[in-house]
Amino acid sequence: MNLFSAIGDFSSFFFRSVFISWHLKTARHRILNQVYEVGIGSLPIILIIAAFVGLVSIVQTSYQIAGTMPRFILGATVGRMVMIELGPILTALMVSGRCASSMAAEIGTMRVTEQIDALETMAIDPYRFLSLPRIMGTFIALPVLTVIAEFDSLLVSGAYAHFFLDVPFGVFNYGLTHFFYAKEFFGGLVKALFFSVVIATSGCYFGFKVRGGAREVGRAATYAVVTASVLVLMLDFLVALVIFG
Amino acid sequence: MIRGLKETLVGIFVIIGIIVFIVLYTWLSGRISFGNTYDIKVQFEDVEGLRVGDPVLVFGIEKGKVKSLQIERDHVLVVLAMDRDIFLPEDTHIAIRAVSYIGADKYVKVTPGRSQEVPQIYYGASGSLQLEELAAQLDSLITTFGKIEIPDLDEAVRKLSNDIGKSLEHLTVMVKKPVDRIEKLAYRLDSLSMLVKGDGTFGKLLKSDELYEEIRETNLALKSLIEDINANPKKYLQIKVF
Numbered sequence: 001m002n003l004f005s006a007i008g009d010f011s012s013f014f015f016r017s018v019f020i021s022w023h024l025k026t027a028r029h030r031i032l033n034q035v036y037e038v039g040i041g042s043l044p045i046i047l048i049i050a051a052f053v054g055l056v057s058i059v060q061t062s063y064q065i066a067g068t069m070p071r072f073i074l075g076a077t078v079g080r081m082v083m084i085e086l087g088p089i090l091t092a093l094m095v096s097g098r099c100a101s102s103m104a105a106e107i108g109t110m111r112v113t114e115q116i117d118a119l120e121t122m123a124i125d126p127y128r129f130l131s132l133p134r135i136m137g138t139f140i141a142l143p144v145l146t147v148i149a150e151f152d153s154l155l156v157s158g159a160y161a162h163f164f165l166d167v168p169f170g171v172f173n174y175g176l177t178h179f180f181y182a183k184e185f186f187g188g189l190v191k192a193l194f195f196s197v198v199i200a201t202s203g204c205y206f207g208f209k210v211r212g213g214a215r216e217v218g219r220a221a222t223y224a225v226v227t228a229s230v231l232v233l234m235l236d237f238l239v240a241l242v243i244f245g
Numbered sequence: 246m247i248r249g250l251k252e253t254l255v256g257i258f259v260i261i262g263i264i265v266f267i268v269l270y271t272w273l274s275g276r277i278s279f280g281n282t283y284d285i286k287v288q289f290e291d292v293e294g295l296r297v298g299d300p301v302l303v304f305g306i307e308k309g310k311v312k313s314l315q316i317e318r319d320h321v322l323v324v325l326a327m328d329r330d331i332f333l334p335e336d337t338h339i340a341i342r343a344v345s346y347i348g349a350d351k352y353v354k355v356t357p358g359r360s361q362e363v364p365q366i367y368y369g370a371s372g373s374l375q376l377e378e379l380a381a382q383l384d385s386l387i388t389t390f391g392k393i394e395i396p397d398l399d400e401a402v403r404k405l406s407n408d409i410g411k412s413l414e415h416l417t418v419m420v421k422k423p424v425d426r427i428e429k430l431a432y433r434l435d436s437l438s439m440l441v442k443g444d445g446t447f448g449k450l451l452k453s454d455e456l457y458e459e460i461r462e463t464n465l466a467l468k469s470l471i472e473d474i475n476a477n478p479k480k481y482l483q484i485k486v487f
Binding site: 029032033035036039040043079083140141143144145147148150151154174176177178180182185 | 251254255258259261263265266268269270274275299300307
């Protein structure tokens with residue numbers, strides 16, 4: 001399969017999974033299940049990662065501007081870094097590493113054990129039954145995780161500046177709020193929406209494409225994570241170009 | 246049961262997400278204050294581009310923020326969130342100033358007064374003379390001067406220039422004549438000086454003591470000769486008719 005046919009196959013899989021007739025009443029439980037898996041399941045690791053993102057940002061920014069700029073620039077710089085780039089990107093990469101692989105492995109195992117064939121035999125559309133809830137669930141969970149991660153990062157970085165860098169929280173907060181643009185905040189969340197779609201689609205696609213046995217299932221999980229990560233970074237550039245370019 | 250618990254947890258997760266979103270947005274947009282503050286209302290005629298979140302400086306120290314701006318008929322009502330440790334009496338002077346003269350950032354300058362009364366509403370000074378306004382006025386003045394046109398001004402300037410040129414030429418000629426004469430006089434004086442100083446006849450005549458003595462003696466001899474001639478003219482004048 002060459003690159004173009006792979007892109008075409010991936011796109012048709014996405015449209016086949018999303019633009020399909022479905023009822024909220026029947027799909028609700030499966031969607032909630034995926035929100036639980038992706039959102040609540042990833043929450044602890046996201047909180048830890050976001051805290052360290054905040055710490056690294058404040059330490060690096062403090063080192064870069066030490067003695068050359070006013071201290072409130074710390075708040076402005078860290079705030080923008082977290083809102084525009086670090087919050088959405090690192091959350092998406094963590095979720096793709098944790099969830100895209102599990103989706104690919106789960107659906108791949110169903111494929112090799114012929115459970116998907118059984119669904120088709122029972123006239124249940126496997127795309128509607130397996131793909132759609134995962135894409136919808138990630139679409140709901142990832143922006144929520146991104147907002148929580150950004151809040152966590154900013155609180156931790158502000159606290160670190162206050163206690164260890166001799167920058168009062170009021171000064172940090174002044175920089176953070178005075179240079180705040182709603183466009184940057186919402187731009188980061190729009191990115192998260194796009195990322196959620198490619199992460200879930202990637203996990204489901206490689207799960208559906210498994211042919212063979214356990215080895216292929218493992219390979220599908222790897223492909224899903226790698227593809228999701230690459231697509232997340234590509235989309236980051238494209239969305240940044242449209243919103244901030 | 247497990248399904249019900251899962252749904253509840255998902256509901257809590259989504260609601261927490263929405264709450265965090267609202268809190269984060271209100272915090273970042275400067276609507277949440279982390280200090281112990283109280284609000285004061287200030288009435289301005291014109292806020293000159295002041296924005297929510299701009300700092301309030303009391304004697305140059307940041308002690309508050311602009312909380313809200315609201316247009317009310319012919320004025321603007323500004324709410325300032327001030328730190329609790331600041332007391333602002335009735336005669337407090339409040340004005341809007343620019344952080345820099347090229348940027349758009351503003352701040353509220355507060356100078357507390359000495360009164361003990363606290364008003365319901367403060368009145369901010371507006372229309373204050375600032376450097377950029379002064380520059381704008383100067384600019385308009387320059388533009389006004391640039392637009393002034395005097396039809397005969399060019400002609401008058403040209404005539405004046407010609408007249409000055411002619412006068413200068415005349416003056417040059419007038420000055421040149423005495424200068425020539427002075428030069429000639431100086432040359433002659435120089436020649437005379439050379440004559441007197443030099444070793445020529447005239448110089449020796451003026452400088453030689455020996456010659457002076459000889460001339461003196463000759464003079465004396467001539468005097469005595471003349472006296473002798475006067476006394477004895479016959480001795481020297483012998484007139485013979487035949």
